Structures are given as structure tokens and as C-alpha cells.
Amino acid sequence: MKETIIKSLLKIEEDFNVKILYAVESGSRAWEFPSKDSDYDVRFIYVHKQNDYLTIDQMGIGKKRDVIELPINDLLDITGWELTKALRLFRKSNPPLMEWLRSGIVYYQAFSTIDQMKELSKNIFAPNSCLHHYLNMASNNFREYLQGDKVRIKKYFYVLRPVLAARWIEKYNEFPPLEFPKLLEDILPNGELKKHIQILLKRKIDGEELDFEPKIEVINDFLNEEILRLREYTKTLNIDIPDFTHNLDLLFRNTLEEVWK
Structure with a gap:
């Protein structure tokens, strides 16, 4: 099944002109209680080319979608988040994204972005x-x-x-x-x-x-x-989380440089 997943991810890169940074299992298989008929819930993070970001309309506005979703079949569910969307959610300690970073089933990883996010996640926790x-x-x-x-x-x-x-x-x-x-x-x-x-x-x-x-x-x-x-x-918790926007902006810029140089 991993080969099928990798082929699907490579086709996404070609069809959408993006680079995938990371792809993992996110469902019951990652939670270690799959049933015999459990499907594969693949989640990935991807990045566009630099010029796609240098426009007056930010990613996620209008036709510039910040999510890629393949049609779901009985066995495979594949959904990805664009990097700036992922980093904005990461800044808020978004639990689904935090789970992706901790999945024990990694189908694909490229470049250094995800390792840096994992390191930052030790402090970005709300x-x-x-x-x-x-x-x-x-x-x-x-x-x-x-x-x-x-x-x-x-x-x-x-x-x-x-x-x-x-x-x-x-x-x-x-x-x-x-x-x-x-x-x-x-x-x-x-x-x-x-x-x-x-x-x-x-x-x-x-x-x-x-x-x-x-x-x-x-x-x-x-x-x-x-x-x-x-x-x-x-109700008893009152915790201030530092603002990591500067770190995440830098990570985003460095990713563009690393991926598309």
C-alpha cells in the first residue's frame, strides 16, 4: 500500500506543481487500533513555488486553495495542507497538525522543514x-x-x-x-x-x-x-504562549529557498 500512496503523492506534485514536504498516517492505524477494514488516512504538507506567494491575493483566498484533497475511495483518504496554512495552525498548537508531526507511520519526508517544526513543537504547545x-x-x-x-x-x-x-x-x-x-x-x-x-x-x-x-x-x-x-x-488554566510568528516566518522563507533553489 505504501507504494500506491507514494505514487499518489508524486502525481499530486506533478498535477498541482507543488513539492510535498511530509506525508503520514493519521487515523486508526497511527492510533494502533485499526480494524480489518480500516482505510488509510494520509495527511501531507506541501509548498508552492515562490512566485505563487508573491501576489496580492494570499494563499487560501478565492481560487488559491490552501488544501489539496483527492477523491476518497474505500481504502484511501488523502488530504494535504499548504505550508503557510499549516504554520498558522502550528502557531496555535493545532492538535491534528501536532498529531501529524508525531505519527509513527511516515510515508514520505523531504527537506529540513519538518525536523525544524518538530523541534519548535517542544515549545509551541498550548x-x-x-x-x-x-x-x-x-x-x-x-x-x-x-x-x-x-x-x-x-x-x-x-x-x-x-x-x-x-x-x-x-x-x-x-x-x-x-x-x-x-x-x-x-x-x-x-x-x-x-x-x-x-x-x-x-x-x-x-x-x-x-x-x-x-x-x-x-x-x-x-x-x-x-x-x-x-x-x-x-477552567483553572491560564497559560500564556509566546508568539513564534517570527520563527515561523523565517522557517517559511528558508523552506522556499531550500526547496526551490
Whole structure:
């Protein structure tokens, strides 16, 4: 599959006259709980030529799109962000972008830009915005998927992962790892709750069909309580993040020089 992904990325470079800097897996495969029918969620960062930026209309305005999306099929979902868009979101510690930088499945990387972003990410981290992102994700998925006497069991992971990620931020004041097993092992103590989650995880990875089943009360109760508790915790945070605009402007200019020289 990697060969197919690389071919798709090279065709994007040719069709859109851009250079791709980085491409990774961002979905359940990167989170280490894929199902047998999981698709590939490829996310990439790309840069245009210098003259494309030296116009009166900035990238992302009008017809100058700052996103490239290929038609989604049953197996492959490929979406990319233009570099200035990515850097503006990076400045705000955008969680999806921060996850891309930490993905353990890298399909492609070229030039030095991403290594520099990874180094900067140690300081560009806004706990408030990241906590709100994960809690909103957890709350929405909990409300949509886990109500009623019977629920779609595999959807537990789409609530558990953001809750455990939020707990990681609370515990370590750093951006959480993507891998669900690592979050689970570190954040939850041994006991009934963890045992139920481990059984579900093994069933999902083994390819067992996890459709509608009676909800698991111990997991539901934990998620409900943690979402409420973490909401209150976020209200206690008041953290000022330094402005890294100058550093990111310089990184952008250096990237243009490095890529297109």
C-alpha cells in the first residue's frame, strides 16, 4: 500500500506543481487500533513555488486553495495542507497538525522543514486549546455514539482516546502520544475498567466485528465523569504562549529557498 500512496503523492506534485514536504498516517492505524477494514488516512504538507506567494491575493483566498484533497475511495483518504496554512495552525498548537508531526507511520519526508517544526513543537504547545479540542471530540462522540442501552461498541475508542489524551496533558503538560495502547498503559491503573478496555482493544485488533452490543457501564460511567471533571480542570488554566510568528516566518522563507533553489 505504501507504494500506491507514494505514487499518489508524486502525481499530486506533478498535477498541482507543488513539492510535498511530509506525508503520514493519521487515523486508526497511527492510533494502533485499526480494524480489518480500516482505510488509510494520509495527511501531507506541501509548498508552492515562490512566485505563487508573491501576489496580492494570499494563499487560501478565492481560487488559491490552501488544501489539496483527492477523491476518497474505500481504502484511501488523502488530504494535504499548504505550508503557510499549516504554520498558522502550528502557531496555535493545532492538535491534528501536532498529531501529524508525531505519527509513527511516515510515508514520505523531504527537506529540513519538518525536523525544524518538530523541534519548535517542544515549545509551541498550548494546553488549553489542546484540552478543549480533545474534550469537544470526546463529548460529541459520547453524545452521538454511546447513548441508549445498546451502542456500537467499537465507537468507545473514539471517546476513550481523546479522554486519555486530555488526561495525558493534565498529567505531563505536554502533547500526548498518538498510540492508544501507550495512553492506556500509562494513564489508567490496573483494574476492572482497564481490563474491559483491553478486552475491547484485542477484539478490535483481531478483526472481530464490534457492532451493537449492550453498553459497558463501567466504561460509560468513567467517560461521563472524566469529561465533566476535565471540563472543570480546563477552567483553572491560564497559560500564556509566546508568539513564534517570527520563527515561523523565517522557517517559511528558508523552506522556499531550500526547496526551490
